[in-house]
Amino acid sequence: MKTLAFHNSTQINTTSSLGSLGRREKNSLNCYWACASLLLLAAVPQLAHSQDDPLNKVHVPVPPAAAAPATGAPAGAEAPALTGTDALKMSPGSRIAMNVDLVLVPVTITDPMNRLVTGLEQNDFFVYENNSQQKIKTFSCEDAPVSIGIIMDLSGSMTSKLIRARDSILQFMKTANPQDEFFVIGFNDRPELIEDFTGSVEDIEARLQTVRAGHRTALLDAIYYGMDKMKTAKHERKALLVVSDGGDNRSRYTEGEVKAQVRESDVEIYSIGIFDPYAPTTEERMGPVLLNDLSEETGGRMFRVDDLADMGDIAIKISTELRNQYVLGYHPTSMQRDGKWRKVKVKLVPPQGLPPLTVHARTGYYAPLH
Structure with a gap:
């Protein structure tokens, strides 16, 4: 005021x-x-x-940010207050993952060889909410701009992989939509904003030249921070790209808290996992499971790196997927504003002659309250 x-x-x-x-x-x-x-x-x-x-003004009630655990939140992870037009944006923690009048579901389709499938039509798709079929009102497969957050692991175990990781991130950005915007968060003992939202790949490249690896891995804190940062994104479509080589061993936020934040957001998570098959700790061995669960929950995917030389190709593949998604829109048959979780299922009946295809889409959203 x-x-x-x-x-x-x-x-x-x-x-x-x-x-x-x-x-x-x-x-x-x-x-x-x-x-x-x-x-x-x-x-x-x-x-x-x-x-x-x-x-003379519109008042949008925004619930307070989720309280940090008693141990304290990582620096910068606290949710800033939303005012003016920013308060009108959908944001993690607001319990409104999508507009209740028109739910938009980004969908990626792959074949048995994990290749991207394009060229499908609206009548090939069926959408269900809480097991009730919904009528698809809008359908598009346009290359719409995306707000993208890069979450980059800078822990000590990344020292020998840092150059490859940096180069793959730059390849990802250089093959993205020219209208995309990016921010970069680096993390080891705590997350830190390396570069705020920008459309300049050159600026990010210059900042990435200065980063160094060391210390432990606060992966969950970094993802939480990235979700929070998306509150100021300017595009309707949002995604995080997580590049990490291991499980969490330093975060203050718990896995349950971060998963709840992920469920309440409209942000897709893609992951590039550089995992050690002989990881010595439980946290490192659970790293692939954690990243895979978080990615699939949002309709994104995790890509496991077996050869560091493949990281660039994987990054380009993720960029291509984001530019070739189908976006299905429907008006829910249930318009109750009860704040409850609504399960979403996308089914595909492909044209004859195609092999079995896999659907990647978010699993649901929270209805708004009141």
């Missing part, structure tokens, strides 16, 4: 000139200043009222 304030930065000195005036002139001048003061005081409430009048 804006506050109207009058500052006395400019002072008008009238006492020195009054000495040279007669009594009648002094009385007239004093009367003039008294009237002016009364008029000014009368105007203040009206001006302030015009600023706060509910008819």
